[in-house]
Each structure stands twice: as C-alpha cells, then as structure tokens.
Amino acid sequence: MDLKTIVYSEQDGIALITLNRPDKRNAVSFELVDELMQALDAAERSSAQVVIITGAGKAFCAGLDLEDLKKLVGRTHEQNVQDSATMARLFRRIYDFPKPMIAAVNGHAIAGGTGIATMCDFTLSVAEAKYGYTEVKIGFVPAIVSSILVWQVGHKIARDLLMTGRLFDAAEAHRYGLVNEMVEPERLMPRAQELARQLMENSPSSVRLTKKLINGFLAKVLDEQMTQAIEDNARIRTTADFREGISAFLEKRKPEWSGK
Numbered sequence: 001m002d003l004k005t006i007v008y009s010e011q012d013g014i015a016l017i018t019l020n021r022p023d024k025r026n027a028v029s030f031e032l033v034d035e036l037m038q039a040l041d042a043a044e045r046s047s048a049q050v051v052i053i054t055g056a057g058k059a060f061c062a063g064l065d066l067e068d069l070k071k072l073v074g075r076t077h078e079q080n081v082q083d084s085a086t087m088a089r090l091f092r093r094i095y096d097f098p099k100p101m102i103a104a105v106n107g108h109a110i111a112g113g114t115g116i117a118t119m120c121d122f123t124l125s126v127a128e129a130k131y132g133y134t135e136v137k138i139g140f141v142p143a144i145v146s147s148i149l150v151w152q153v154g155h156k157i158a159r160d161l162l163m164t165g166r167l168f169d170a171a172e173a174h175r176y177g178l179v180n181e182m183v184e185p186e187r188l189m190p191r192a193q194e195l196a197r198q199l200m201e202n203s204p205s206s207v208r209l210t211k212k213l214i215n216g217f218l219a220k221v222l223d224e225q226m227t228q229a230i231e232d233n234a235r236i237r238t239t240a241d242f243r244e245g246i247s248a249f250l251e252k253r254k255p256e257w258s259g260k
Helices: 030-045 066-071 077-095 112-119 143-153 155-164 170-176 185-200 204-216 219-236 240-251
Strands: 006-011 014-019 050-055 101-105 122-125 130-132
Touching: 006 030, 014 030, 014 185, 030 077, 050 185, 066 240, 077 112, 077 143, 077 219, 101 112, 101 185, 112 122, 112 130, 112 143, 122 170, 122 185, 130 170, 143 155, 143 219
Parallel strands: 014 050, 050 101, 101 122
Antiparallel strands: 006 014
C-alpha cells in the first residue's frame, strides 16, 4: 500500500493503524477515509488478531479537514448522499470489524474523531483528551454516529452530548462508558498492547463470534437507522443554516442562524 495519511504496521499478531497528519491534528480528509479503509482491509486479510488505532503527534483526530469542509458547500444532493454514505461505511466498518479494535486516544478526538473512538470495541484514553460531537455548532447533524451512540449511552446522555455539541473530558467519557480506561500518556501504547495480548490469549474464532453475536443484536435496527442517517446528513447540507455554519466557522465568527 502506498499510504500518505496513514501508517500501517504489523507485529506479534497486532496491526497498528496510525492516523498520520500531525500537522493537521490528524483531521479527516477524503484521502484519509480512503486510506483508512485500505488499512482496515489489510488488517482483516493479515494474520493479526487485534487492531490498534491511534494518532500521530498530540491529537487523535480533530474532525473534518478544513479544506474538505469548504468543498461541501454547493454540492448536489446526490454528491452529499455519496459523501454521507462513505462516512457511514467507515464508521460501520470499524464497528463491525471482525477482529477486536482498540482505540488508543492520545489527544483530542473531536467530531469525526470522537466517532472513530466511539466505534471501536475498546477505548483507552489519556486524561488530557477532549471529546465532542460538535456537528450542531456548524449546522451539521451528527446523524451517523447517533445511530450507535444512543445504544451505548442511552437517550438522555446522547441528547446532552449531541444537541449541545459541547466538549467533554476523558473522565466524563469514562463515566458514560465511552472510554474503558484512562491511562497516563507514557502508558497508553504499552497498555493498548497489553490489552491486545490479553485478547489474543483467547480463541480467535471465539472472540470474533462473540463480537459478531453482540453486534448482531442491533444489526437490523442499525441498518435501518444508518440508511435514514445518510439521508438526514445529506439533507441538512442543503439548508441555509448549514451554509452559514460553515461560513462562520471558516471566518472564525459567531454564526447568525436563520433556522432554515
């Protein structure tokens, strides 16, 4: 693989995927999404039994890249549906990945970054990391991630996190079960590898089937919700509030919402 935004390696039964745009705080670009899918395909084909995903530099993932954010304004409905479907496939790919996935959150995980961490089976986090489903602050709808978040934390907490768009720290994420463990920065990767080895002590087929069993309880519901989420995500991009939210964000000013 010729990857520019991802570093992929395998060692001792563990596949390590590193989001590698440290100068952009590992922001999600269309290129990164494509390369992350390639890395996941490679990990599935490999002999690795566990996958760890982390970020290079000080951030885990800062959400959508500004340059790609600019490109979203003025796209057709069909293009918006295609973009939304691509993100849905990525999130669902991580969530349904046949091997255990561990997110080693080394720094802030915002918007799409929080979504990636949410989809993994295990999330280890440094205390300094901030999280946030911040889509409503710029006229987006957190439609795709909400499909799974509601099942993970319940309706009241999901409403709080998704409708306020506020940032919250790792300790709060831990209370909600979005983070399994808080780890000192120097212990993050050793602890992730330790957890991976613990999982590898078990029967690989049993672990895979157990994950498939757990995910299967919601599979039909998630299929329906994801379909609706893709449409909702595409529809919001045609609104005046979406255009205003993007403009205000790029111009670093407070948005003036019209409610349309």
